[in-house]
Amino acid sequence: MINVMIVEDDPMVAEINKQYLSKIDGFRLTATVNSVAEAIRWLGKNDIQLILLDIFMPGKQGLELLSYLRKNDLEIDVIIISAASDLERIKRALRYGVVDYLIKPFEFERFNAALTSYLEQTWFIDKQDSVSQQELDHLLLHREEAVIAEELPKGLTKDTLKQIWDAVQELKQGPFSTDEVANVAGISRVSARKYLNFIKDLGILEVKVIYGTIGRPVYQHEYNQFKEHLIKNFL
Numbered sequence: 001m002i003n004v005m006i007v008e009d010d011p012m013v014a015e016i017n018k019q020y021l022s023k024i025d026g027f028r029l030t031a032t033v034n035s036v037a038e039a040i041r042w043l044g045k046n047d048i049q050l051i052l053l054d055i056f057m058p059g060k061q062g063l064e065l066l067s068y069l070r071k072n073d074l075e076i077d078v079i080i081i082s083a084a085s086d087l088e089r090i091k092r093a094l095r096y097g098v099v100d101y102l103i104k105p106f107e108f109e110r111f112n113a114a115l116t117s118y119l120e121q122t123w124f125i126d127k128q129d130s131v132s133q134q135e136l137d138h139l140l141l142h143r144e145e146a147v148i149a150e151e152l153p154k155g156l157t158k159d160t161l162k163q164i165w166d167a168v169q170e171l172k173q174g175p176f177s178t179d180e181v182a183n184v185a186g187i188s189r190v191s192a193r194k195y196l197n198f199i200k201d202l203g204i205l206e207v208k209v210i211y212g213t214i215g216r217p218v219y220q221h222e223y224n225q226f227k228e229h230l231i232k233n234f235l
Helices: 011-022 036-043 062-071 087-095 108-127 133-141 158-171 178-185 189-201 225-234
Strands: 002-007 027-033 050-053 077-082 100-103 205-210 218-223
Touching: 002 011, 002 036, 011 027, 011 108, 027 036, 036 062, 050 062, 062 077, 062 087, 077 108, 087 100, 100 108, 108 225, 158 178, 158 189, 158 225, 178 189, 178 218, 189 205, 189 218
Parallel strands: 002 027, 002 050, 050 077, 077 100
Antiparallel strands: 205 218
């Protein structure tokens, strides 16, 4: 779990951020404070990995907390959530190495994209000793996921998707075919292919076509664990 601190002087905005955060797995709200001074006091006593930080606050502003973190070499990530939209402040925040920058007002989808992207990067980095160029490019160049609707496409049902998903979880340690998923799920190959295509479109599966000497081509699916969170709203 990633321990999160919300630094926001507006109680209503702080509550919205808190509610949004509670909808995303992998995060634990450790503290909500309304000033930079209070945030610094908390940081001295608690283990925080991520700060959701406003800029405009009474007393010291959010950018001063960013400066404090960097000057003291504190390994704490920051996502700015602020009404500040002027380029000078945005550039300063980026120079301080913020993970993301959300301009108020914003919708849950944008908040979710920022947090899930951060979670993906954190999980990936924690589990790797080194990365390939392709993996690094994915982290650095494709940080934002497209906003995904929470309704299944016409003709798909949640119950059958759950069957397919359970089958994928059983087979995900290696490449697997549509037939294998259909057999595990106990449904027809045609139906299994429709649901696997949907999961593929989310980015969770990568498909390779293997052509044999006889018969139809075999579609082999490979599982991308770093995208699996994208399916949770459909199950």
